[in-house]
Amino acid sequence: MHHPCDPVSIYMLAPLLFFFLATVAVAAALGLIVSRNPVTSALWLVLNLFCIAGLYITLNAEFIGVIQVLVYAGAIMVLFLFVIMLLNLAALPSLTSFDWKRGAAFLVAMAVLAQLVYVVAVAFEVLPETISPVASAVTGSAKVIGMELFTRYALPLEVIGILLLVATIGAVMLAKRRFA
């Protein structure tokens, strides 16, 4: 992977890119849970989704990265913003309360984080090795995903189609006005 002709600075690109995307993703997540205005929260989440899409690209999962931008940031978040604007939630009084439940929730969340970090640290030795970049670039391409999706995972694919149909019908039924 290291070539004698590579400039030394190019070895720092991958960690630098990861750290940048990771930091912005964590900052955007913090902005999401802290901000008072739901519109601002939604925009922080969009930034977070873009950072995760960038991380997918660094993992050579190009199909999933593009789908993340198209579906998650492009469709789901637009739906969220539509609903927030439709209900005009920004005009409602801010819904944050500073009681002891916040402290308890924070402690629980920190305990979960500590457990997860511990598991990751302990599993440091037994994790599988990262495969070569050439092989993983092939794995993430749309061709390979398409081949698996339509042969081995054809049944879940059809079920997902039915699920989306049911969700569409359900959403329309739930949100429409009752003509009493």
Next chain:
Amino acid sequence: MDVTLVWYLSLSAILFVLGVLGVLMRRNAIVVFMSVELMLNSVNLTLVAFSQAMGDVSGQILVFFVMSVAAAEAAVGLAIVIALFRKKTTVDITEFNLFRH
């Protein structure tokens, strides 16, 4: 200093915990929803990281399905929020308590 799998898993853990914090601490139903989406994204990141590390594309197939289910869930969940809002003109989750005596 190579970017190894552990880095991605740690980032995913941090994002997941931030999502948990958002679900537990916020009263606005839509912000709770968005925190759930954040948790789903962190799990997707874990799946893709493992898929790349093991050379198996099944992780990314599962991410595809998780994204579809998340989209369906967002649509239905927001429809429920709209229906509730129509009844009570608030999305405060502490207000929706049918077991209130």
